[in-house]
Amino acid sequence: xxxxxxxxxxxxxxxxxxxxxxxxxxxxxxxxxxxxxxxxxxxxxxxxxxxxxxxxxxxxxxxxxxxxxxxxxxxxxxxxxxxxxxxxxxxxxxxxxxx
Numbered sequence: 001x002x003x004x005x006x007x008x009x010x011x012x013x014x015x016x017x018x019x020x021x022x023x024x025x026x027x028x029x030x031x032x033x034x035x036x037x038x039x040x041x042x043x044x045x046x047x048x049x050x051x052x053x054x055x056x057x058x059x060x061x062x063x064x065x066x067x068x069x070x071x072x073x074x075x076x077x078x079x080x081x082x083x084x085x086x087x088x089x090x091x092x093x094x095x096x097x098x099x
Contacts, residue, residue, distance in 0.1 A: 029071045029098060055084070064092030071098045 024040075025032040031043040042048065048069070068088065077085065089095060 060088075063088050067094040067096060069096045069098060073097070073099065 024034050025038070026035060027033055028037045029039055031039045034040045051068075066088075068085075085095060
């Protein structure tokens with residue numbers, strides 16, 4: 001009796017862990033999230049580059065061919081950061097804000 005309870009408990013834990021492992025992420029703006037609030041299709045189709053700093057040099061060479069996605073900003077932009085974004089827009093770049 002105790003052995004069957006232990007086996008059932010172990011199998012239940014294994015099944016739960018397998019379900020958790022196989023279920024896709026539902027985190028907002030996650031590249032692994034295939035749902036309406038995820039970016040899995042964007043990552044598959046366009047292979048975007050992750051830029052964590054607004055001063056990243058990849059923004060500046062050809063802004064007219066660049067879309068800058070700002071995803072879930074955690075703070076307000078400083079005056080200098082706003083100036084950089086303004087110059088990026090004036091040079092033909094595009095900014096998409098997902099908050």
